[in-house]
Amino acid sequence: MTVTEIRSVGIVGLGSMGRPIARHIARRGFQTAGYEVDAATAQRASGEGIALAASAAELAAASDLIVVLVGFDAEVEAVILGEGGVLSRIRPGSIIAVCSTVAPQTMNALAHEVQREGVHLVDAPLTRGEEAAESGKLLVMVGGESHAVERCRPVFSAFADPVCHLGALGAGQIGKLVNNLILWACMSANYEGLKLASALGVEPEALRRVLVQSSASNWSLQTRADEKPVPWAEKDMTIVLKEADLAHVSLPLCGVVKEVIKGFKIERGLPLLGI
Known part of the structure; x- marks a missing residue:
């Protein structure tokens, strides 16, 4: 089944940015869940009412949009492309948004793998820091195809103002x-x-x-x-x-x-x- 309207959102990485972002998205009425490898961080997120998936793959299977919020390029690649990763179970037509700060070259490499599976990829790194994440006033710089970015905009607007589309994939990074x-x-x-x-x-x-x-x-x-x-x-x-x-x-x-x-x-x- 091809996804059009985004109704369910999965957050990979529930640290100081991912956790408040998940809360803001849930408050906007989206079905929201997360995945976190660190047990203590996952427990804190669960204590704040965030539903947890057992793996990135399980999260992807239940989500129209996956938001990736991990630290390094290699972690982003592993979460998306690795064994038990997002791409192993995500549905065609879904969107992966990389909100981590990574090299534009990394986005290009990911696109080659992601897009041939019928999945859309956008880059949407965040600015203004942790206090803005808590208040829902981040600024998001987005790169990607316009139709995919516009589908993501209601979700991004739950935790960011403004949401700025800068151009093609990689422009956000x-x-x-x-x-x-x-x-x-x-x-x-x-x-x-x-x-x-x-x-x-x-x-x-x-x-x-x-x-x-x-x-x-x-x-x-x-x-x-x-x-x-x-x-x-x-x-x-x-x-x-x-x-x-x-x-x-x-x-x-x-x-x-x-x-x-x-x-x-x-x-x-x-x-x-x-x-």
Whole structure:
């Protein structure tokens, strides 16, 4: 049976983003369930009323739309293409939305496998962070065929405003990479600027209150993003640099930002994320 209207949604990955997203989707009246490999995370999701499937395949068999929210490219590929994965039981005409941040090249590789099974693929990475996920005010950048994106829009609108269709498959990931490059560049500048202020005798917190009202204001400074764990910074910058190499584009600032963020995390005792 070919799926047209989306009525049932499955979330693969019920962590700090997937769990609130599942709740928002369910509140909009969609039949909603999830799958999570980590037992403690799954238990927390269940405690919040999210129905759990025993496997990604079981979830896919019962869903018109699968939303993938895992961390790395290899995990996205395994969830979709691996043994017992989404593609093994998903119905023709269903949609897989990759909301994880992955390389555009990964989306292209997935499309080759997914589309020959009669399944639609869109990329829909998320911005604005965990607080926006909790409040249902994420921003989604979407890439994919218009008819598939429009079918997903009522679901995405349950947890995001706005939902922005940027173009063909992979466009959402490109938008997210550019977003993250600018985000981490701002955070690096904030970090070094406030460090300089402290060294020269100006109290950083007092200066921050001034800067958010000045021409130096940026989202990272306003939301105190530097006080959060920022776990994905190295991964994001590594993807950006690889894509720039493939496109024969020089991004010298990106390489510097990657190292500044690494130093920022080391100074604050935050774990570095292996690539």
